[in-house]
Amino acid sequence: MMILILFSIIIVLSLVQYVRFQRKMLFAKDLLTVQPCYPVVGNGLLFLGKSGEERFYNLAGVLNNPAKLFKMWLGVYPVICTSDPSMAQKILTNPNCMQKPFIYNFFKLDYGLFGAHYNVWKKQRKHLNPTFNQKILNGFVPIFDRCAQNLVQTLAALPEGESINITDYVNRCTLEMVCATTIGADCNKNPGVNKLMTLIIGIFNLASARILNMHLYWERIYQLTKEYREEQLMRTEAYNYANQILQDAVNCRSKQANRAESDETDDDGYRRPQIFIDQLLELQEANKLEDIEVIHNVYTVIVGGSDTSGTELGYAALVLASYPQIQEKVYKEIVEVFPLEDPVNFTQETLKQLEYTEMFLKECLRLYPIGPHLMREGIAEFELDGMKVPKGMFYLVSIYNMHRNKEVWGPNADKFDPENFTPERSSGRHPFAFLPFSGGNRNCIGSRYAMISMKIILVHLLRNFSLSSNMKLEDLRFEFDALLRTTKEPQIILEQRKFSPLFVS
Numbered sequence: 001m002m003i004l005i006l007f008s009i010i011i012v013l014s015l016v017q018y019v020r021f022q023r024k025m026l027f028a029k030d031l032l033t034v035q036p037c038y039p040v041v042g043n044g045l046l047f048l049g050k051s052g053e054e055r056f057y058n059l060a061g062v063l064n065n066p067a068k069l070f071k072m073w074l075g076v077y078p079v080i081c082t083s084d085p086s087m088a089q090k091i092l093t094n095p096n097c098m099q100k101p102f103i104y105n106f107f108k109l110d111y112g113l114f115g116a117h118y119n120v121w122k123k124q125r126k127h128l129n130p131t132f133n134q135k136i137l138n139g140f141v142p143i144f145d146r147c148a149q150n151l152v153q154t155l156a157a158l159p160e161g162e163s164i165n166i167t168d169y170v171n172r173c174t175l176e177m178v179c180a181t182t183i184g185a186d187c188n189k190n191p192g193v194n195k196l197m198t199l200i201i202g203i204f205n206l207a208s209a210r211i212l213n214m215h216l217y218w219e220r221i222y223q224l225t226k227e228y229r230e231e232q233l234m235r236t237e238a239y240n241y242a243n244q245i246l247q248d249a250v251n252c253r254s255k256q257a258n259r260a261e262s263d264e265t266d267d268d269g270y271r272r273p274q275i276f277i278d279q280l281l282e283l284q285e286a287n288k289l290e291d292i293e294v295i296h297n298v299y300t301v302i303v304g305g306s307d308t309s310g311t312e313l314g315y316a317a318l319v320l321a322s323y324p325q326i327q328e329k330v331y332k333e334i335v336e337v338f339p340l341e342d343p344v345n346f347t348q349e350t351l352k353q354l355e356y357t358e359m360f361l362k363e364c365l366r367l368y369p370i371g372p373h374l375m376r377e378g379i380a381e382f383e384l385d386g387m388k389v390p391k392g393m394f395y396l397v398s399i400y401n402m403h404r405n406k407e408v409w410g411p412n413a414d415k416f417d418p419e420n421f422t423p424e425r426s427s428g429r430h431p432f433a434f435l436p437f438s439g440g441n442r443n444c445i446g447s448r449y450a451m452i453s454m455k456i457i458l459v460h461l462l463r464n465f466s467l468s469s470n471m472k473l474e475d476l477r478f479e480f481d482a483l484l485r486t487t488k489e490p491q492i493i494l495e496q497r498k499f500s501p502l503f504v505s
């Protein structure tokens with residue numbers, strides 16, 4: 001009986017919402033609608049009961065639409081979609097479009113940069129931007145170097161010729177980097193960090209699955225599912241670990257404050273710059289941030305900063321293994337800039353000289369953008385392509401489809417080709433045609449951090465190993481998630497190079 005009443009209430013509420021949004025959508029009556037589309041369920045049948053892989057390709061399929069703007073319905077919620085660079089620019093740079101829609105609430109990180117509501121985000125972003133400025137990033141380089149060296153040493157100790165899941169190892173390295181540089185924790189000494197990471201990824205997977213399960217949008221309904229219970233358990237455990245890490249950071253800060261008074265440097269012999277956690281704790285002490293904002297930002301930066309670059313480098317490794325001539329070209333450039341007989345000297349200048357390596361990484365980010373689909377919500381009416389779009393409308397920018405758009409990238413858009421990023425080919429291309437780190441003010445705060453750290457990992461990896469694989473690039477199949485994930489992770493065979501610095505020493 002209870003279930004029947006609940007079910008009837010949902011149907012009535014859905015119909016009310018549906019009618020409300022139908023009226024609101026009159027402004028967009030001329031826009032194409034993704035099919036098949038039915039009242040109340042919208043385009044839900046494209047995803048209902050489908051595997052993660054089917055969901056990804058069904059979504060990418062319908063978003064591969066030549067129209068500049070079109071619409072789809074996530075249940076009763078209409079969404080204006082685009083994979084057109086000029087429309088993406090209009091949406092992502094509009095100050096009234098910096099809000100994330102309700103589906104970001106599923107991640108329950110509403111007080112961290114990634115999921116925060118507009119006003120909270122605006123205040124935080126202003127304070128946190130400086131923690132990723134160039135001077136601070138330069139200060140991180142020795143840490144990136146040390147972590148990348150740890151990675152190659154771990155890899156060198158593995159039995160040679162074995163096929164390994166490279167993403168696991170690289171993720172561990174990017175986690176070590178991000179913990180050291182943003183929250184000042186050594187994840188080798190603090191096993192809680194690894195556990196926290198696994199829990200957060202688990203929570204993210206469940207939250208992502210909910211995005212295309214429109215019948216679970218209502219919190220009350222979701223609370224009846226086993227996924228909710230699973231998520232709650234993980235969340236409680238994750239909070240315990242996060243609190244413990246924060247406590248360590250607070251202790252470390254007070255130790256540092258004492259040292260500063262006696263003008264000492266830290267264990268590594270240099271004074272730690274004002275990093276992300278310091279800024280968060282300082283703002284908390286000044287009552288400018290709530291405790292929950294600190295915790296959510298710690299969560300956000302751990303996942304945002306490690307799983308992203310680690311997963312991307314997994315794809316990059318498989319590309320290198322699949323195209324030996326590209327691998328050779330990247331390797332040659334690396335040893336030219338960082339000769340094997342000399343210790344590596346990473347500076348802003350030497351890293352800048354890795355021009356082909358940068359083109360290679362950009363091409364990886366083009367075909368394998370970690371954030372494949374971005375969403376925004378308008379907080380005021382605004383004009384888009386001649387239409388007056390009312391307040392409260394949702395927007396979806398498909399980065400995955402935009403990066404494979406043949407109008408922008410030419411007939412070989414699906415082919416891996418670093419030459420797409422030569423200055424000649426790049427000139428005249430729309431500035432919003434390539435958006436692996438999103439665009440506008442709510443873009444990725446760690447984009448430069450990511451590029452520097454990924455380059456440093458590649459340098460150490462390729463100076464020491466050549467990469468091959470039994471897997472083909474075409475075997476990579478994506479599945480729906482907030483991040484671009486594959487059904488099977490890249491498997492790589494590493495062969496230590498004859499003149500590798502590790503081998504020589």
Ligand code: HEM
Nearest residue numbers: 113114304305308309312370371436437438444445446450
């Ligand atoms: C290959 C590496 C990376 C890629 C491709 C990437 C991509 C992105 C994208 C597309 C967004 C926008 C998400 C959205 O609007 O829904 C984003 C946001 C964010 N990223 Fe990254 N990211 C990477 C690495 C990093 C790193 C290294 C950090 C920090 C150390 C970081 C921290 C963040 C944060 C905090 C946000 C939320 C920003 C805001 O809303 O103000 N990311 N990232």
